[in-house]
Amino acid sequence: MAQPDPTNDQRKAWMSLLAKAPAADLARLWAGYDAAPAFTWLRPPEIGMVMVRGRAGAIGAAFNLGEMSVTRCSLKLASGEVGHAYVQGRDTAKAQNAAVIDALMQTEAAPRLRTAVLMPLQAGLAAAADARAGKAAATKVEFFTMVRGENA
Amino acid sequence: MYVAVKGGERAIDNAHAWLAEERRGDPDVAALDIAQIREQLALAVNRVMAEGSLYDPDLAALAIKQARGDLIEAIFLIRAYRTTLPRLGLSHPIDTGAMAIDRRISATFKDVPGGQVLGPTFDYTHRLLDFALAAEGLEPPAVAEAPVAPDAVPHVAEFLDREGLIQAEVASDATPPDLTREPLNLPAGRALRLQALTRGDEGFVLGMAYSTQRGYGRNHPFVGELRIGAVAVELDIPELGFAVEIGEVTVTECETVNQFVGSKTEPPQFTRGYGLVFGQTERKAISMALVDRALRWEELGEDNVGAPAQDQEFVLYHADNIQATGFLEHIKLPHYVDFQSELELIRKLRREAAVARPEAAE
Known part of the structure; x- marks a missing residue:
């Protein structure tokens, strides 16, 4: 069931961010936010796998590449909002944090949570990606073909 | 037994x-x-x-x-x-064109858009033992960073594709067969072959690939592109009805550009081999691409020259090192009863031979 508000695109973006963020950063920022909303489990954290697929020739028909470990959970806040998490790895605490934040992002706490948790997470991921891309860029080469002796 | x-x-x-x-x-x-x-x-x-x-x-x-x-x-x-974990879903096919590139090289185009990016490679090292690593407390050297060009890094095969110079890949989202869920039946389509190769033993796949280079089913590969980096994994969330990125995997992808095929109706075209493997695993990815290409002989209308790498039963049934090691190592387990019967048989044969020999001498 798609939720009408907030829009799916926004929710997709924060759920993706929560899934990809390092667990330690998420735990630290969530602890700093200092909230402990009451909730009940709809589905307590469950560790499983997702089959990752590729495409033949990068753009062709799908094939099964191999699985990755994933933890999922769903919960309902006392105020009624439902939060879901599907996060890579086997960290049930991370999945719980992600699901609670997903639920709270549907409440009036959203702007404050975005500033306190989501934006720093996004900045951290972007900085790590930029640093890596910068290192890769420093290894960019220009190859010059040499004239071989017999052709000279 | x-x-x-x-x-x-x-x-x-x-x-x-x-x-x-x-x-x-x-x-x-x-x-x-x-x-x-x-x-x-x-x-x-x-x-x-x-x-x-x-x-x-x-x-x-x-x-x-x-x-x-x-x-x-x-x-x-x-x-x-x-085998103890439940499967929670199937991802969307990963988009390697959107990869966060650590390494990306092409052996076919010197001035490829997006550039040749060496990344953290063993290439161009001298393969001399570095005794500094044996000393404790040494920090690695500082790593340079350079400004990142905002350009996209398109797949090299796209350039050939645009001119129709390479065999087209037909996109399909059809659910591929899964050899971890159903027994491997032959003949296996390309999707199943790619799955078997990507999880196959690196040494075996390397050896098969090398055999094609040495002439057993030669297919003249160029590494059109080798890229390594992180890609997002997207999963449809059943509770929500839309897809979410649930994480990232680092993969190595190798696309080979191989000798062309043509016919009376089709002008000559390059063909493709494809390797895609979890992690920074470029020897395996290149090997996979060469073996993938060799196994495609039939769909590309080539002759089967009897090379081992063209024989999908040989390749696919022997690539899995867990199946292989299981069957190989089981022979060290007790075979006492089997062996007893062999022992009795050989004693009987020897008795018969001893009785027969004097007669044969006459």
Whole structure:
């Protein structure tokens, strides 16, 4: 069931961010936010796998590449909002944090949570990606073909 | 045929306790922890994830520690563990065109858009032992960073594709067959072959690929592109009805550009081989692409020259190191009854031969 508000695109973006963020950063920022909303489990954290697929020739028909470990959970806040998490790895605490934040992002706490948790997470991921891309860029080469002796 | 035996429990327990002690090694030497293996033996971790068919660096590191560095044993542990986990879904096919590039090289175009990016490679090292690594407390050198060009890094094959110079790939989202769920039946389509190759033994796939280069089913490969980096994994969330990125995997992708085929109706075109493997695993990815291309002989209208790498039964049934090691190593288990019957048979034959021999001499 798609939720009408907030829009799916926004929710997709924060759920993706929560899934990809390092667990330690998420735990630290969530602890700093200092909230402990009451909730009940709809589905307590469950560790499983997702089959990752590729495409033949990068753009062709799908094939099964191999699985990755994933933890999922769903919960309902006392105020009624439902939060879901599907996060890579086997960290049930991370999945719980992600699901609670997903639920709270549907409440009036959203702007404050975005500033306190989501934006720093996004900045951290972007900085790590930029640093890596910068290192890769420093290894960019220009190859010059040499004239071989017999052709000279 | 091996038979069940009873007894020996105490000997087995003692053997396993000694195994644990040997695994630990000299207690005066600090014990390895999982994070050290994950971070510092990352390419071993990558191989275990690729052939274990489970992307989880911590689990692969644990398996390597438990297996005392025997990577096939570690892969066995991962394969066994993954059978205990439920499957929560199937991802969208990953978009390697959107990869966060660590490394990207082309052996076919010098001035490729997006550039040649070496990344953290062993290439151009001198393969001289670095005794500095044996010294403690040495920090690695500072790593340079350069401004990142905002350009996209398109696949090299796209340039050939645009001119119609390379055989087209037909996009399809049809659910591919899965050899971890159904037995491998032959003939296997390309999707199944790619799955078998990506989880196949690196040494076996390398050997098969090398055989094609040496002339057993030669297919003249160029590495059109090799790229390594992180890609997002997107999963449809059933509760929500839309897809979410649930994480990232690092993969190595190799696209080969191979000798062309043509016919009366089709002008000559290059063909493709494809390798895609979990982790930074470029030897495996290049090997996979060469073997993929060799196995495509029939769909590309080529002759079967009888090369081992063209024989899908040979390649696919022998690529899996866990199947292979299971069957190979089972012969060390008790075969007492089997052997007793062989022993009796040979004694009987020898008795008969001894009786027959004097008659034959006459």
